[in-house]
Amino acid sequence: xxxxxxxxYHFTYVNFKNYRQVATAIKGMVVRGAPAIGAAAAMGLxxxxxxxxxxxxxxxxxELEIAxxxxxxxxxxxxxxxxxxxxxxxxxxxxxxxxxxxxxAVVEEAMKIAExxxxxxxxxxxxxxxxIEDGDQVLTHCNTGTxxxxxxxxxxxxxxxxxxxxxxxxxxxTETRPxxxxxxxxxxxxxxxxxxxTLIVDGAAGYALKTGMxxxxxxxxxxxxxxxxxxxxxxxxxxxxxxxxxxxxxxAAPSSTFDLRNESSDVKIEERNAQEITHIAGKxxxxxxxxxxxxxxxxxxxxxxxxFITERGVIVPDRFDAxxxx
Amino acid sequence: xxxxxxxxYHFTYVNFKNYRQVATAIKGMVVRGAPAIGAAAAMGLxxxxxxxxxxxxxxxxxELEIAxxxxxxxxxxxxxxxxxxxxxxxxxxxxxxxxxxxxxAVVEEAMKIAExxxxxxxxxxxxxxxxIEDGDQVLTHCNTGTxxxxxxxxxxxxxxxxxxxxxxxxxxxTETRPxxxxxxxxxxxxxxxxxxxTLIVDGAAGYALKTGMxxxxxxxxxxxxxxxxxxxxxxxxxxxxxxxxxxxxxxAAPSSTFDLRNESSDVKIEERNAQEITHIAGKxxxxxxxxxxxxxxxxxxxxxxxxFITERGVIVPDRFDAxxxx
Numbered sequence: 001x002x003x004x005x006x007x008x009y010h011f012t013y014v015n016f017k018n019y020r021q022v023a024t025a026i027k028g029m030v031v032r033g034a035p036a037i038g039a040a041a042a043m044g045l046x047x048x049x050x051x052x053x054x055x056x057x058x059x060x061x062x063e064l065e066i067a068x069x070x071x072x073x074x075x076x077x078x079x080x081x082x083x084x085x086x087x088x089x090x091x092x093x094x095x096x097x098x099x100x101x102x103x104x105a106v107v108e109e110a111m112k113i114a115e116x117x118x119x120x121x122x123x124x125x126x127x128x129x130x131x132i133e134d135g136d137q138v139l140t141h142c143n144t145g146t147x148x149x150x151x152x153x154x155x156x157x158x159x160x161x162x163x164x165x166x167x168x169x170x171x172x173x174t175e176t177r178p179x180x181x182x183x184x185x186x187x188x189x190x191x192x193x194x195x196x197x198t199l200i201v202d203g204a205a206g207y208a209l210k211t212g213m214x215x216x217x218x219x220x221x222x223x224x225x226x227x228x229x230x231x232x233x234x235x236x237x238x239x240x241x242x243x244x245x246x247x248x249x250x251x252a253a254p255s256s257t258f259d260l261r262n263e264s265s266d267v268k269i270e271e272r273n274a275q276e277i278t279h280i281a282g283k284x285x286x287x288x289x290x291x292x293x294x295x296x297x298x299x300x301x302x303x304x305x306x307x308f309i310t311e312r313g314v315i316v317p318d319r320f321d322a323x324x325x326x
Numbered sequence: 327x328x329x330x331x332x333x334x335y336h337f338t339y340v341n342f343k344n345y346r347q348v349a350t351a352i353k354g355m356v357v358r359g360a361p362a363i364g365a366a367a368a369m370g371l372x373x374x375x376x377x378x379x380x381x382x383x384x385x386x387x388x389e390l391e392i393a394x395x396x397x398x399x400x401x402x403x404x405x406x407x408x409x410x411x412x413x414x415x416x417x418x419x420x421x422x423x424x425x426x427x428x429x430x431a432v433v434e435e436a437m438k439i440a441e442x443x444x445x446x447x448x449x450x451x452x453x454x455x456x457x458i459e460d461g462d463q464v465l466t467h468c469n470t471g472t473x474x475x476x477x478x479x480x481x482x483x484x485x486x487x488x489x490x491x492x493x494x495x496x497x498x499x500t501e502t503r504p505x506x507x508x509x510x511x512x513x514x515x516x517x518x519x520x521x522x523x524t525l526i527v528d529g530a531a532g533y534a535l536k537t538g539m540x541x542x543x544x545x546x547x548x549x550x551x552x553x554x555x556x557x558x559x560x561x562x563x564x565x566x567x568x569x570x571x572x573x574x575x576x577x578a579a580p581s582s583t584f585d586l587r588n589e590s591s592d593v594k595i596e597e598r599n600a601q602e603i604t605h606i607a608g609k610x611x612x613x614x615x616x617x618x619x620x621x622x623x624x625x626x627x628x629x630x631x632x633x634f635i636t637e638r639g640v641i642v643p644d645r646f647d648a649x650x651x652x
Contacts, residue, residue, distance in 0.1 A: 008613040172619070175603065177503060177527040180611055183603070187616040199618045201503040201603060202529040203560025207595070207624035210562065234529025236536065237563040240570055269533070277501065277509070277527060283607040285506055287334040290513040292525045293498070298533035 001031050001040065004147055008188040018051060019044035019067040026074035026081070029179070033148020034222045034257055035117045038080030041071045042110035045088045053103035060099040064092050064106070076268040077230055077297050079223035079259040084113050113256075114150045120254035121152035123311035128158025128218065128252055131307070131314065132169055136162075136215040139172040139208060139242075142232035143185035144220035144252065154220040154252040156189065158309060163195050170196040172214060174205055176232060178276040178294065202234045206241040217242045221253040224308065226320060227265035228299040235297075239304040251300075252309040260320055270296040327357050327366065330473055334514040344377060345370035345393040352400035352407070355505065359474020360548045360583055361443045364406030367397045368436035371414045379429035386425040390418050390432070402594040403556055403623050405549035405585040410439050439582075440476045446580035447478035449637035454484025454544065454578055457633070457640065458495055462488075462541040465498040465534060465568075468558035469511035470546035470578065480546040480578040482515065484635060489521050496522040498540060500531055502558060504602040504620065528560045532567040543568045547579040550634065552646060553591035554625040561623075565630040577626075578635040586646055596622040 003014045005028065014030060016022050022044030025031050031040045048067035052060045068085050075081060088109045095105035132138065142148075144155035152160065162169045171190055176182035183199055190197040200208060208214050217238060223230040229251050242249040259267075274292035278284055286292075302317035329340045331354065340356060342348050348370030351357050357366045374393035378386045394411050401407060414435050421431035458464065468474075470481035479486065488495045497516055502508035509525055516523040526534060534540050543564060549556040555577050568575040585593075600618035604610055612618075628643035 174529075175503070175612075177501070177529060183612045188613050191613055191615060197616060199603060199612060199616050200620070201559065202527070203500075203503060203558075203563060204619065204621055204624070206562035206566065207559060207621050208619070210625065213619075232529075233527065233533060236532035237529060237567055240532065240566040241563055244566055277525060280606040281609040281611065283609075285607065286501075286509045286525060287514050287517055289517060290523060290525050293530065293534070293539075294526070295530055295533050298530070299536065 001025065002147065003030050004032055004185065005030055007147070008184050016047065019048040019071060022047065023070050023074045026071070032181070033143065034078035034080040034220065035121075035149040035154065035254055036147070037075065037078050038084035038256055039114045039117055039150050041074070041081050042084040042088050042113045044071050045085065046107045046110035049092070049103035049106035053100045055099050057099050057102055060102055061092060064089065075270060077222045077270045080256045083256045087113065117150040117254060117256070118152065120256075120311035121149050121154065121157050124154060124252050124254065124309050125152060125157035125161030127311070127313050128250070128309040129161035129165060129167075131248070131250065131309070132158055132162040132167060132216060134167045136167075137170040137172060137213055139174070139205060139214040139217045139238070140186065141174045141182065141219045141235055141238055142176045143181040143189070145186060145189040147185050147189065148220065154254065155218040156186070158218060158252060159195060160193060163193070170198070172198050172200055172208055174200055174202045174234065174238070176234065177202055181232070205238045209241045209245045209247055214247050217247055217249045218252055218309070219250075221251050221257050222297055223267050224251070224253060224258045224260070225262045225265035225267060226260055227302060228267060229302060229305060230267045230269065230297045230299055233295050233298045236300045239300045243304050248306040249304060250307050250309055251305050254311055267299060269298070272296050327351065328473065329356050330358055330511065331356055333473070334510050342373065345374040345397060348373065349396050349400040352397070358507070359469065360404035360406040360546065361447075361475040361480065361580055362473070363401065363404050364410035364582055365440045365443055365476050367400070367407050368410040368414050368439045370397050371411065372433045372436035375418070375429040375432035379426045381425050383425050383428055386428055387418060390415065401596060403548045403596045406582045409582045413439065443476040443580060443582070444478065446637035447475050447480065447483050450480060450578050450580065450635050451478060451483035451487030453637070453639050454576065454635040455487035455491060455493070457574070457576065457635070458484055458488040458493060458542060460493045462493075463496045463498060463539055465500070465531060465540040465543045465564070466512065467500045467508065467545045467561055467564055468502045469507040469515070471512060471515040473511050473515065474546065480580065481544040482512070484544060484578060485521065486519060489519070496524070498524050498526055498534055500526055500528045500560065500564070502560065503528055507558070531564045535567045535571045535573055540573050543573055543575045544578055544635070545576075547577050547583050548623055549593050550577070550579060550584045550586070551588045551591035551593060552586055553628060554593060555628060555631060556593045556595065556623045556625055559621050559624045562626045565626045569630050574632040575630060576633050576635055577631050580637055593625060595624070598622050
């Protein structure tokens, strides 16, 4: 994996030998972004399967259940994590043959998930690019590019595809406090692609929308239920401002992000540690003794979303039945 | 003045010998907050008057016009700056007697502005405290306390008065990027007062409002026209989220912030330098070559404001005629 905590300063790959290291990497945001987290968890299970392939099938499945349990606890919000683990575990249980054969099936399924996410990213790019007109400036939040997915991206995919089609497209990236994924990662990816990007603080999104600088908003998602889009904290404010100013607000996500069987629409919103806010670049910026509330995500009602850009095309919220097979 | 750029690390006073130093201090945000900027500019004119008091009256007025011009250019958005300069200059022009007498009138007027702002802060506190119920958690943005005014505050004044009246009141402070006035200054003031404060990133205001953590929002203002409240960037997003979740959104400001004679309602929004965003605590956090858009303020339509808390009481937007004398 690319170690995302080191970007944009250092571009380094890290290797993992077992699922515990993968779970720690997900928790510590060495890898982040909902589709990337799902694929990483699947690879964690592949490592667990490979390490136990010489064991009897029942024992191997037991080891996989333990690994799945640890990986499930790494982060609570992104649906892709649970979706990928469930899918790999289903394949393991259904596989015939001995431990070696079950392990091979698990590795194959993990590879398939990663490959499908890449294909989904490109399909999202194709579907979303149709919404982008020549000359558009698109506002996005957090990082939803190659780093957040296995490759290419979710919200960045339509922008990249539109640019590749020859459309002039510019991006406004929010810095995305507290971890600054917009400032550090989105700008890094777009500079690399040669797509013009302007950085703003999160609070300036309303002003940018109100003054006509933005023609479309496209964000990613960590989990989509029938009622809400859980995405990086700050997304809800941008959705409100886009709607108040008649700027279309789109959510780009592969089917692995849709949690439509969740009738309650409850989403556990991860609260991360205070130090993400109180310290920047190792320096304390807040007086000692100040309590912090640090939710990593927020919930945007689906009514504020003009369209979901998926690998199956653009879907409107009241047509979620089109995603009902998910 | 207290050097606000050094807080919360060092509490230091700085002294100024002439209006140029005062203008530089306003520009560099050694002093910030609309009422404090107005009073500081008035004091800058007092320094200019005092330095030129032995000159003939016509020459003194000429020097004052030059000083007023320089001070007017220090920052463009806060109305209090222009209001205070206009008021002192009017007094200078109307004063009778020789240079010494005119200079004394200017000094007196500057002192009067500072004293009136203190009185206004306390009246705002009284008026606004009536809106706060026992147990309320109030969300505020940026810093609007003693540091932003001459003393006591605008949006923090009702909170302080309510607490002094024995009401249990808690505060959620947004960190307020890029300059982190909420994280550095508001928490510092409230810790000092013993009023419970919880810090959030700006993007989390929507989630806090949506989940019922907030009973009232109170913010300050840099300029209030018939159509808009110009205040620290991010205010507009908070106003939208408060309105979407039926949480009252109040603006606390003295009459010196009201620019109601401005028929066009145009407000110049200051754009500050890129380094405020690209660097934190001296360290670059953004890849080189990324352009930045850094508006320091945004515009909230007055329709989103449930009430303006002024030293004359709480006024609703469609009763701006009550402020028509301003």
